Each structure stands twice: as C-alpha cells, then as structure tokens.
Amino acid sequence: MAANKTQGQQLTIFMAGITSACAGIAYLSNGTGKVALVVGIVLLALAFWKFYSIKSLEGKIALESQPPLQKLMGLVVNIVGWLVVLLGIHLTPSVGGRMVAAILGLTISLFSIVIMLPTACNKNAIWKA
Amino acid sequence: MKLSRLIVCMCALCMSLSLGAVAYAAPSAATAELQQGAAKAPAVADLQKGDPGGSLTGTINDVPVGDSKAGLTLVDVANQVGQNKIGINFTWTLITGFLVMFMQAGFAMVESGLCRVKNANHTYMMNFMVYACGLFAYWILGFTIQMGGAAGNGNLGGLQPLMSEHTLSLFGRTWGLFGQNGMFLAGHTYDVGVMVIFLFQMVFMDTALTIVTGACAERWKFLTFSISSVIMGAITYPLFANWAWGGGWLSQLGTNVGLGKGYCDFAGSGVVHAVGGLSALACALIIGPRIGKFNRDGSSNAIIGHDISAVLIGCFILAFGWFGFNPGSTLGASAAGCLRIGSVAVNTMLAGCTGTFGAFLYMWALKGKPDASMSGNGLLAGLVAITAPSGFVSTTGSAIIGLVAGVLVCLSVTFVENYMKVDDPVGAISVHGTCGLWGVLSVGLFADGTSNYGGSWNGVTGSVTGLFYGDASQLVAQLVGITTLVAIVFSITFVINWILDILVGQRVSIATEVAGLDIPEMGQLGYPEFVFKPEPEVLLAANQMAVA
Numbered sequence: 001m002a003a004n005k006t007q008g009q010q011l012t013i014f015m016a017g018i019t020s021a022c023a024g025i026a027y028l029s030n031g032t033g034k035v036a037l038v039v040g041i042v043l044l045a046l047a048f049w050k051f052y053s054i055k056s057l058e059g060k061i062a063l064e065s066q067p068p069l070q071k072l073m074g075l076v077v078n079i080v081g082w083l084v085v086l087l088g089i090h091l092t093p094s095v096g097g098r099m100v101a102a103i104l105g106l107t108i109s110l111f112s113i114v115i116m117l118p119t120a121c122n123k124n125a126i127w128k129a
Numbered sequence: 130m131k132l133s134r135l136i137v138c139m140c141a142l143c144m145s146l147s148l149g150a151v152a153y154a155a156p157s158a159a160t161a162e163l164q165q166g167a168a169k170a171p172a173v174a175d176l177q178k179g180d181p182g183g184s185l186t187g188t189i190n191d192v193p194v195g196d197s198k199a200g201l202t203l204v205d206v207a208n209q210v211g212q213n214k215i216g217i218n219f220t221w222t223l224i225t226g227f228l229v230m231f232m233q234a235g236f237a238m239v240e241s242g243l244c245r246v247k248n249a250n251h252t253y254m255m256n257f258m259v260y261a262c263g264l265f266a267y268w269i270l271g272f273t274i275q276m277g278g279a280a281g282n283g284n285l286g287g288l289q290p291l292m293s294e295h296t297l298s299l300f301g302r303t304w305g306l307f308g309q310n311g312m313f314l315a316g317h318t319y320d321v322g323v324m325v326i327f328l329f330q331m332v333f334m335d336t337a338l339t340i341v342t343g344a345c346a347e348r349w350k351f352l353t354f355s356i357s358s359v360i361m362g363a364i365t366y367p368l369f370a371n372w373a374w375g376g377g378w379l380s381q382l383g384t385n386v387g388l389g390k391g392y393c394d395f396a397g398s399g400v401v402h403a404v405g406g407l408s409a410l411a412c413a414l415i416i417g418p419r420i421g422k423f424n425r426d427g428s429s430n431a432i433i434g435h436d437i438s439a440v441l442i443g444c445f446i447l448a449f450g451w452f453g454f455n456p457g458s459t460l461g462a463s464a465a466g467c468l469r470i471g472s473v474a475v476n477t478m479l480a481g482c483t484g485t486f487g488a489f490l491y492m493w494a495l496k497g498k499p500d501a502s503m504s505g506n507g508l509l510a511g512l513v514a515i516t517a518p519s520g521f522v523s524t525t526g527s528a529i530i531g532l533v534a535g536v537l538v539c540l541s542v543t544f545v546e547n548y549m550k551v552d553d554p555v556g557a558i559s560v561h562g563t564c565g566l567w568g569v570l571s572v573g574l575f576a577d578g579t580s581n582y583g584g585s586w587n588g589v590t591g592s593v594t595g596l597f598y599g600d601a602s603q604l605v606a607q608l609v610g611i612t613t614l615v616a617i618v619f620s621i622t623f624v625i626n627w628i629l630d631i632l633v634g635q636r637v638s639i640a641t642e643v644a645g646l647d648i649p650e651m652g653q654l655g656y657p658e659f660v661f662k663p664e665p666e667v668l669l670a671a672n673q674m675a676v677a
Binding site for chain 2: 001002003007010011014015018019022023025026048051052055058059060061062063066071075078079081082085086089090093095096098099102103105106109110112113114117118121122125126127128129
C-alpha cells in the first residue's frame with residue numbers, strides 16, 4: 001500500500017487534532033479551551049488508531065524486527081551517561097574533576113549510540129539473511 | 130565668624146541658583162538649536178526639484194515631532210534614535226532570516242541530487258513539505274517551548290511578552306526547562322519584536338528538520354515523515370533550543386555552577402545541526418538501510434546519486450544562506466558587539482573554504498579522485514562546524530575548525546557506513562551530527578575572549594574564552610551540551626520514531642522501494658521523460674566508479 005486517500009484523510013484528522021489540542025492548552029483556563037483539548041486528544045487518538053489499522057496493508061518491508069529489550073538497554077545506557085555528567089558537575093567544584101566526569105559520561109553515551117543501538121537495530125537486518 | 134558663615138551660605142546659594150539656571154537653560158538651548166536646524170532644512174520647493182545627489186533627502190525634517198506646538202525636542206530625537214536602532218536590528222534579523230529560509234532550496238537540491246532518479250520527486254517533496262510541517266508545528270507549540278521565557282533581548286526591543294519560563298529547583302538552584310508564552314503568537318505575544326524573533330528562529334528550526342529527510346531518503350513513508358516532522362518541530366527541536374537559547378538550564382551553567390559563560394552556541398552547530406544530525410541517526414537506525422546497500426558479509430555498496438550538478442549548486446545555495454545563519458545570529462547590526470558581524474561572516478566563509486579543502490585533499494590524496502560529492506560535503510562540514518564558534522573565534526581559529534571538519538566528515542561517513550552499518554544516502558549524520566558536535570566542542574577550545582556582546586554572555590560577565598585562551602571550564606560546559614545532545618535529543622527522537630514505527634510504520638514496502646518512491650508515494654515521476662537504466666547495471670557501474 002503506497003500513499004492513498006485513507007492516509008491523507010487520517011493525516012488531516014491528525015493535523016486537526018494536534019491544532020485543537022494545542023489551542024486547548026493555550027486557553028486551558030476557560031471552558032472553550034478545555035473542550036478544545038478534549039476534542040484534540042480524541043481526534044489524535046482516532047487518527048493513530050486508524051493509522052495502526054491500515055499499517056498492515058503496507059505490504060512486506062525490507063526490515064526484520066529489531067529486539068526491543070536490546071534497544072531499551074541502549075537507551076538506558078545513553079541516559080546513564082548523561083546522568084554521570086550531571087552528577088559530576090554537582091559532586092565536585094574543580095574544573096578537572098568536572099572535565100573527567102563529562103568525558104566519562106560522554107563516552108558512555110557515545111558507546112550507546114555508536115555500538116549498542118546500531119547492533120540492536122541491525123541484529124536481524126535483512127541484508128544478513 | 131558669623132559674617133564668614135553668612136558669606137559662605139550666600140555663595141553656596143548663588144552657585145546652586147546659577148547651576149540650576151544652566152541646567153534649566155540647557156534643554157531650551159538644545160531645543161532652540163533643533164528648531165533652528167529645522168528652519169534651515171531643505172524646503173518643499175527645493176525637494177520638488179529632485180535630489181540627484183542625495184544631500185537633501187533624510188534631514189531633520191524627517192524626524193517625527195511628538196507635540197507639534199512644542200516643535201522638535203531632544204526627546205523626539207532620542208525616540209527616533211531608539212526606533213532607528215531597533216529598526217536596523219529588525220531589518221537585519223529579518224533579511225538574514227530570509228537568507229536562511231532560502232537554504233531549504235539548497236537542501237532540496239543536495240539531497241535529491243544524491244538520491245537515485247527514481248526517488249527524485251519524493252526527496253524533493255520531503256524537503257518542500259518539511260517547511261510547512263515545521264512552520265505549522267512551531268507556530269502552534271514549538272515557539273512557545275523554545276522562546277516562551279526568553280525575554281530580555283535589548284537588540285529587538287526587549288521581547289518582554291516572552292517572560293514565562295517553567296523552572297525546576299534542583300541542588301538549591303533554579304533551572305529553566307521550557308517556555309510557556311507564545312502559542313499561536315496570540316495575546317500579548319502579538320508583538321512586533323516577537324514576530325521578528327519567531328521568523329528568525331522558525332527558519333533555524335526548519336533547517337534542523339530538513340536534515341533528517343536526507344538520512345532517511347529513498348525508503349521513508351511520506352505519511353510517517355509528515356507526522357515525525359510535525360512532532361520534531363513542535364517538541365524535540367524547541368526543547369533543546371530552549372535549554373541553549375531560550376534561557377534554559379544549559380545557558381545557566383555559567384551563572385548556576387560557574388562553568389564558563391554557560392553552554393555557548395552562537396548560531397547553532399549544536400542547536401540546529403547536531404539536533405538534526407542526531408535525529409537523523411535515530412530515524413535511520415529505526416528505518417534501516419536501503420535494499421542493496423549492504424551485502425551479506427556486511428560490506429557496503431555505493432549507491433550513486435543522479436545529479437551531481439544539483440548537489441554542487443545546492444551546496445553553493447547553502448553557503449550563501451549561511452551568511453544569514455551566522456552573522457544574523459547577532460540579532461542586530463546596531464547594538465553592543467553587533468559590529469562583529471563582519472568577523473562572523475569572514476569566519477563563516479573561511480571555515481567553508483578550509484572544510485572544502487579538507488575533504489577535497491583527503492579524497493584526492495587517499496582515494497585517488499577529488500570526489501565531487503565529498504567536496505560538497507566538506508564545504509557543508511566546515512560551515513556546520515563554524516556555526517557555533519563563529520561569533521567567538523579569530524580567522525585562524527575558524528580556518529583550523531573548518532579544516533578539521535572537512536577531514537572529519539570523510540572519516541565519519543566511512544565510520545557510519547562501514548562500522549555502524551547505518552545507511553545515510555546523503556551523509557547528513559556525518560555532516561550535521563559529527564561536525565555539529567565538533568563545532569560545539571571547538572567553542573570550548575578556540576574562543577579567544579575578544580568578543581563583547583554587551584559585556585556578558587548568558588548572564589556571566591566577560592567574553593567567551595576557550596581552553597587554548599585560558600578557560601578550561603568553558604570546555605566542560607560545552608561537553609555537558611554535547612552529552613545532552615547525544616543522550617537526550619537522540620533518545621527523545623528515537624523513542625518518538627520507534628512509537629511511530631509501531632503505530633504507523635516508518636518504511637515503504639519492498640515493492641515500492643524497488644520501483645522507486647516517485648510513483649507509489651507521489652503519483653508522479655520526478656523526471657518523466659528520462660530513460661531509466663536497469664538497477665543492476667547502475668549498481669555495477671557505481672561499484673566500478675565509486676571512489677568512496
């Protein structure tokens with residue numbers, strides 16, 4: 001299934017939904033804003049439900065499943081690297097100590113996006129078959 | 130004794146009265162002088178004869194008078210001076226914003242030229258529609274998150290309506306997280322200054338969005354591309370941009386924990402390019418490589434683009450637009466430090482030049498040919514890298530930064546393709562991601578401490594100074610920014626696009642991909658009268674001719 005009318009219609013509903021939701025947030029203090037927010041959320045839910053229901057019509061794609069747990073692990077390690085940097089800033093006032101913590105944290109985060117996540121995403125890559 | 134006291138008191142009284150008279154008389158004299166000047170100004174009859182030399186046009190008569198009965202006063206002149214300053218800055222910021230907007234055309238040509246002819250329409254259309262998707266998302270939400278708490282820029286009149294930043298108290302300090310004013314540019318943000326900063330920041334945001342389309346070209350479902358771009362324009366980009374430019378926590382690293390002048394990114398190597406490049410990496414990982422890119426043993430095939438002329442012309446358009454990107458980031462031409470725009474512009478062109486040389490010589494010396502597409506990427510790499518430091522470094526520094534970026538982009542393209550096994554048809558991850566991060570880092574190394582934008586940066590007194598000029602703490606601030614980009618920006622984009630993959634599906638079908646995306650996704654070929662070569666021949670020729 002390539003681009004078609006259903007996709008176009010659901011994208012229109014998505015755009016209307018996100019606009020209405022944002023308008024609702026902007027004017028949340030009054031009644032109209034609350035109604036707009038609810039309408040927006042309903043439209044967004046409707047659009048995504050429809051997107052999901054037509055997804056299987058796309059046909060076979062050149063991509064096998066990517067292990068979710070491995071991907072999650074990669075993301076967790078990535079965030080851990082960032083936390084190391086933040087903690088380093090607050091644990092020591094010395095520039096040298098903060099520099100070491102920053103480099104260590106960055107290395108951990110880079111390890112995640114350069115090694116862990118590509119390995120996870122390519123684990124069942126179609127070109128390996 | 131009494132007499133002497135009386136004399137002293139009398140003298141003091143006389144002096145104060147005379148000074149008061151002078152003080153009272155001064156404005157009157159000035160006003161009289163102004164009115165004399167107005168009387169001497171060219172009369173209407175003189176102006177009716179025409180002014181070929183330009184000496185009669187633009188005189189004291191053109192200064193608006195507040196009270197016609199009082200005539201021209203010093204207050205009128207001062208008001209006009211203030212209006213002129215803001216007017217110059219508005220004009221400067223808007224025109225440079227228009228230049229940045231034109232970069233979309235450059236991106237479209239570069240990305241489409243580097244793709245195969247069967248996907249030309251689809252790639253051009255992604256670059257076209259990303260403008261609308263991003264702009265709309267930014268208007269309804271993104272601008273608020275980014276700039277909703279960014280009041281205080283004197284160059285654009287203060288931007289006082291943007292005064293609400295959501296903050297978090299942590300470790301005894303207050304950290305900005307996201308802005309809250311400006312949705313739909315309604316209410317108090319219906320303001321002349323806010324409109325100018327909206328336009329300028331919007332075109333920057335759109336630049337980041339269009340980077341992703343290059344890395345995901347030739348296999349990205351148009352529906353998912355549209356949704357992903359709206360979400361990135363509304364949330365991902367504005368969030369980091371707030372932390373760096375909108376008064377957020379990265380910009381407060383100097384005031385809160387004494388790290389240099391806080392995270393410094395003059396025009397967006399990090400905010401725009403690294404955000405775009407890392408988002409491109411996240412999306413490319415989820416979407417996977419194109420059919421035929423990798424062999425079973427993991428080796429890669431070069432898939433040659435269809436139009437190198439479009440690529441190189443596109444690079445020139447981008448280089449032209451960069452004169453809006455970097456010098457425009459002073460947000461004015463008439464305020465403290467803004468005359469550095471010349472230096473910023475020269476740094477920009479120099480880094481582009483040395484970046485081109487870096488890639489061009491690397492390819493020629495090590496691979497045997499002066500590869501055109503990599504030379505183009507070298508130009509862009511130099512420009513990307515100098516974007517953050519352009520306002521803080523000397524010409525020597527900018528030349529070194531550009532040269533390193535030119536070589537770095539060649540190494541990174543090889544690394545991303547051969548070691549990470551990520552398919553990036555246009556090299557967007559390397560050009561914008563890798564070199565964007567290098568640009569952010571280079572501020573912490575090469576900032577020479579001579580810039581002076583009003584005596585402080587991010588609320589810290591003094592000039593931005595890097596490690597090589599004596600301030601190691603600035604490098605730490607830059608490293609914190611880099612890690613935030615790698616960890617937070619990447620992760621947010623990865624999660625959003627992972628969810629989109631589950632709900633909508635990121636990739637077109639095998640049949641669509643093999644046929645080319647133009648007909649199935651767009652309904653029209655990019656070049657309907659071209660004769661297509663069979664795919665295997667193209668691949669064979671590509672393998673024989675490839676130098677990269």
